[in-house]
Amino acid sequence: MEYRELGHTGLEISRLCFGALTIGPLQRGLSPQQGSEVLRRALELGVNFIDTAELYQTYDHIRLALQGFQSQRSVVVTTKSYAYTKEGMLRSLEEALAGLGLDCIPIFMLHEQESSHTLRGHWPALEVLWEAKKAGVVKAVGISTHHVGGVLAASTIPEIDVISPLINSTGIGIQGGSKGEMLAAIIQAHKVGKGIVAMKPLGGGHLLADWASSLDYLLMRPAIDSIAVGMKAISEVEHNVAFFEGRRDLPAPEPATRRLHIDDWCIGCGACVNACPNGALALQDGKAKVVFPEECVFCGYCGASCPEFAIKVI
Ligand code: SF4
Ligand code: SF4
Known part of the structure; x- marks a missing residue:
């Protein structure tokens, strides 16, 4: 190291x-x-x-x-x-x-x-x-x-x-x-x-x-x-x-299977939208939606801000 x-x-x-x-x-x-x-x-x-x-x-x-x-x-x-x-x-x-x-x-x-x-x-x-x-x-x-x-x-x-x-x-x-x-x-x-x-x-x-x-x-x-x-x-x-430590003959790790999950009970308060540093979320039809999935780095900050525990990285 x-x-x-x-x-x-x-x-x-x-x-x-x-x-x-x-x-x-x-x-x-x-x-x-x-x-x-x-x-x-x-x-x-x-x-x-x-x-x-x-x-x-x-x-x-x-x-x-x-x-x-x-x-x-x-x-x-x-x-x-x-x-x-x-x-x-x-x-x-x-x-x-x-x-x-x-x-x-x-x-x-x-x-x-x-x-x-x-x-x-x-x-x-x-x-x-x-x-x-x-x-x-x-x-x-x-x-x-x-x-x-x-x-x-x-x-x-x-x-x-x-x-x-x-x-x-x-x-x-x-x-x-x-x-x-x-x-x-x-x-x-x-x-x-x-x-x-x-x-x-x-x-x-x-x-x-x-x-x-x-x-x-x-x-x-x-x-x-x-x-x-x-x-x-x-x-x-x-x-x-x-x-x-210098090994370059290793296989790539398994691809990530992570995604953001938003539960039906989202009340559309917008806290997660404001918490996302990457602008990946927006409110649509009164609920949070991932509008730019390619911008999400799965930091989990949105989940930490949600008063309803309705959004999480899974
Ligand atoms: S996990 Fe991070 S980057 Fe992805 S939507 Fe939530 S706050 Fe934004
Ligand atoms: S913070 Fe939670 S309740 Fe509020 S809009 Fe986001 S997912 Fe919905």
Whole structure:
């Protein structure tokens, strides 16, 4: 496994990052015990970087995986919150520390930042994170984004250490610009010292048929320090680790059979439409509909926003 220093954070991370969305209730729905076994296998094989978020509800899975795990290399967990107020971020921070069973969160990010406007709107939450960093409760502060503008805006703020942008070989899911513009923004961010953690390398499963070339597309880029790959089974972990260690004779994983399911009891409130970062949903005849299926990266954010539990990735 190759390791890199993540920007100027002093954190050394594996280039394969375990994307923990997939094991949680928004996707595969593994129990904390089952999820921890998948994660633990990744840790045993040298993956020392785990990406989660408050939204993903996987703190229990990660805490169990870390319990008693010994390694010369520290495990780096990154989490994210949508909090935009001081109080909200203080709550998120407490929840993460308790949920993960850690005294210090290695990386804490603002979830889903679109531009300098959204960053300004989240300033009180950012100030909490910067104070927490001074106090040694957080080691690095970052943002995640599907938007080219989010990467560009974060690049100009010296106190933001890490950026997690959506990038993949076809550009599926990138907002506010083309794939080329996102790559240019990432290179610029890397040049000014930001650690870069790529997300959605397989477009939420759309690119599984081109699994190897899609991962190589990101692995060959010096500006990308690590790539978060969602994994939900020990076999997937072993497959991905082998690939990241240089094996190129592996079969492609089984094609994804995921789809979005919307139940009849949808009340047409529109919360999921607003929550979708990719504009894949719309209201039609008083119900939510997937109007641009090719834009859906199966992030599960729509499901998390639904007051009726009527929409989910299955
Ligand atoms: S439709 Fe739902 S799962 Fe698909 S991209 Fe939008 S929020 Fe994510
Ligand atoms: S959030 Fe739920 S109830 Fe509201 S429109 Fe979407 S699926 Fe329907």
